[in-house]
Amino acid sequence: MSKRARENLTRVYHPTNEKPSAYTTSDLQEKEDREIWDDFKEGNESAFIFIYEKHFKVLFNYGLNFTQDRDLVLDGLQDMFIALREKRATVTPTDAIKPLLFKIFRRRINHYLRKQSKTQQIRTQTFNYQFEFSLSAEQHIINRQIDDEQIELLNRAILSLTNTEREAIFHYYFENHTYQQIADIMGYTQVKTARSLVYKALASLRKIIEPEQKYLFLLLF
Amino acid sequence: MIKKEYKHYQLEDFLTDDEFKRWALDRDRHLDLFWTKWLEAHPEKKSMVLKAREILLKLQFNHYKVEDTEQENVLGQVLKAHKSPRFEAGTSARRKPDFHHFIKWGIRIAASIFLLVLINHLGKLNGDRKPPAQVIQQVKTITRTLPKGQKLSMVLPDGSRVYLNAESSITFPERFEGESRTVELKGEAYFDVAKNEHKPFIVRAGQIAAIVVGTSFNINSFPEQDEISVSLVSGKVSVFPKSDFQDNAGEVILTEGEKVTIDKISSETVKSSFDAAVEVGWKDGLLVFEGDDYKQVMAKLERWFGVAFIANNKPLGHWEIKGRFDNLSLEEVLDNLKYTNKIDYRIDNKTVYLNF
Numbered sequence: 037m038s039k040r041a042r043e044n045l046t047r048v049y050h051p052t053n054e055k056p057s058a059y060t061t062s063d064l065q066e067k068e069d070r071e072i073w074d075d076f077k078e079g080n081e082s083a084f085i086f087i088y089e090k091h092f093k094v095l096f097n098y099g100l101n102f103t104q105d106r107d108l109v110l111d112g113l114q115d116m117f118i119a120l121r122e123k124r125a126t127v128t129p130t131d132a133i134k135p136l137l138f139k140i141f142r143r144r145i146n147h148y149l150r151k152q153s154k155t156q157q158i159r160t161q162t163f164n165y166q167f168e169f170s171l172s173a174e175q176h177i178i179n180r181q182i183d184d185e186q187i188e189l190l191n192r193a194i195l196s197l198t199n200t201e202r203e204a205i206f207h208y209y210f211e212n213h214t215y216q217q218i219a220d221i222m223g224y225t226q227v228k229t230a231r232s233l234v235y236k237a238l239a240s241l242r243k244i245i246e247p248e249q250k251y252l253f254l255l256l257f
Numbered sequence: 258m259i260k261k262e263y264k265h266y267q268l269e270d271f272l273t274d275d276e277f278k279r280w281a282l283d284r285d286r287h288l289d290l291f292w293t294k295w296l297e298a299h300p301e302k303k304s305m306v307l308k309a310r311e312i313l314l315k316l317q318f319n320h321y322k323v324e325d326t327e328q329e330n331v332l333g334q335v336l337k338a339h340k341s342p343r344f345e346a347g348t349s350a351r352r353k354p355d356f357h358h359f360i361k362w363g364i365r366i367a368a369s370i371f372l373l374v375l376i377n378h379l380g381k382l383n384g385d386r387k388p389p390a391q392v393i394q395q396v397k398t399i400t401r402t403l404p405k406g407q408k409l410s411m412v413l414p415d416g417s418r419v420y421l422n423a424e425s426s427i428t429f430p431e432r433f434e435g436e437s438r439t440v441e442l443k444g445e446a447y448f449d450v451a452k453n454e455h456k457p458f459i460v461r462a463g464q465i466a467a468i469v470v471g472t473s474f475n476i477n478s479f480p481e482q483d484e485i486s487v488s489l490v491s492g493k494v495s496v497f498p499k500s501d502f503q504d505n506a507g508e509v510i511l512t513e514g515e516k517v518t519i520d521k522i523s524s525e526t527v528k529s530s531f532d533a534a535v536e537v538g539w540k541d542g543l544l545v546f547e548g549d550d551y552k553q554v555m556a557k558l559e560r561w562f563g564v565a566f567i568a569n570n571k572p573l574g575h576w577e578i579k580g581r582f583d584n585l586s587l588e589e590v591l592d593n594l595k596y597t598n599k600i601d602y603r604i605d606n607k608t609v610y611l612n613f
Contacts, residue, residue: 091333241269
């Protein structure tokens with residue numbers, strides 16, 4: 037019996053007519069972000085807790101890309117969720133909860149980092165290297181196009197990208213945010229700014245493994 | 258697909274293209290067809306396309322982990338609206354999570370919204386008969402009922418987590434007001450109770466009641482069984498065989514690892530230890546048989562998978578099943594039993610026919 041067939045065997049559950057204000061996890065997984073967010077805004081505690089539990093870990097991971105200070109990241113999460121809960125009625129409605137939380141969290145993390153660097157004599161290393169990523173040297177791809185030497189060159193080149201460039205790449209490839217969402221999160225008014233950030237960073241990497249082609253020959257007369 | 262000039266693309270154009278990214282990372286079969294055909298038509302681009310794809314597949318980012326306990330600790334602070342000291346200035350006073358330190362949880366309700374305590378549960382508990390305070394606001398009660406074959410995990414208004422087993426139901430108020438948090442259970446559930454020393458958590462199941470303060474435990478009170486059992490995984494639980502708490506009659510206090518079974522007819526209690534996998538494994542999809550006879554096995558499988566079982570005959574001689582099935586499908590379990598020569602089976606639409 038297929039999984040679908042097995043699921044169809046269970047009797048259909050008819051909820052009571054009143055709208056429950058405590059949700060089951062299975063209920064909420066079927067709801068669209070917009071509905072969950074609206075419910076949260078209306079004061080539904082279960083929706084709030086669901087949003088918290090669904091996004092806590094990815095937000096934590098995001099925060100630790102800005103700084104290795106775990107306590108700072110946890111404080112940021114704590115204060116952010118408290119603020120969201122307090123001001124839930126006036127918080128902006130949204131169709132996508134994750135990028136909105138990323139946007140709000142980014143602002144708060146950077147605020148705390150700036151505050152911290154003001155109060156500390158020694159500038160922490162937190163600002164120096166953020167959003168670390170690299171190309172894996174593992175050999176599990178058949179028909180390889182890039183050799184080990186090129187991988188090494190690329191990984192070294194990635195180190196010299198700016199934090200902002202690396203963050204944009206993180207959003208696009210790891211968190212799968214759209215360019216529109218990236219622009220929103222990182223505070224750019226134009227979507228194309230976000231795209232060109234990723235584009236220029238990768239173009240500079242490409243030049244490492246492909247010396248300049250003879251573009252002169254493609255000129256149109 | 259928007260008309261793009263892929264044939265003029267450079268490496269970074271492919272890398273930053275939404276459709277290309279989706280093809281390279283998600284293995285979309287629809288896109289696979291497009292790209293295979295396109296590469297056949299533009300073989301000069303093959304090397305670049307494969308290179309781009311390889312780069313995307315090789316990208317690796319850091320993955321920073323956080324403990325579930327840290328997540329729960331922060332949630333506790335959030336629900337109490339305790340801002341971090343960093344909010345004002347200075348450094349964090351955050352402690353490492355300490356299991357022996359009871360963190361006070363609770364939902365602080367703005368005084369301007371709720372006026373009076375509704376019903377004095379604690380009064381009933383102690384046997385005092387105080388007149389109930391005036392009901393200013395009607396609090397809705399919610400019941401979630403599960404049929405056979407379904408389980409669910411849900412969160413109660415105080416942040417406590419409940420795993421509800423098949424053929425079970427739980428009733429609770431929309432908001433926990435008053436001096437305690439009370440829920441009613443039929444069937445079986447595993448509770449992970451949010452700590453609140455000022456508001457004990459009470460579960461009424463049939464004739465018994467269990468009072469907890471920050472605890473993880475399992476209550477089993479299926480109607481066809483002769484006993485109700487409460488198994489304590491962590492924390493502390495007081496079990497009252499008679500849920501009207503008269504004279505604290507027969508109160509049984511459980512410590513971690515202890516289980517009590519209450520006979521429904523005599524209200525006699527028996528304490529014992531328990532195997533966590535057997536008692537509580539169901540919530541993680543672990544189906545356990547400990548020497549179950551054929552009727553018990555059929556009942557368990559019926560409840561677990563929500564299918565009907567019909568026995569064409571009875572087993573001869575001694576027949577029992579001992580085993581643990583970790584998140585297996587119905588067929589996998591049945592095949593397993595068939596392999597050990599315990600049964601033969603046939604599935605017909607919504608029914609399983611068994612031959613022993």
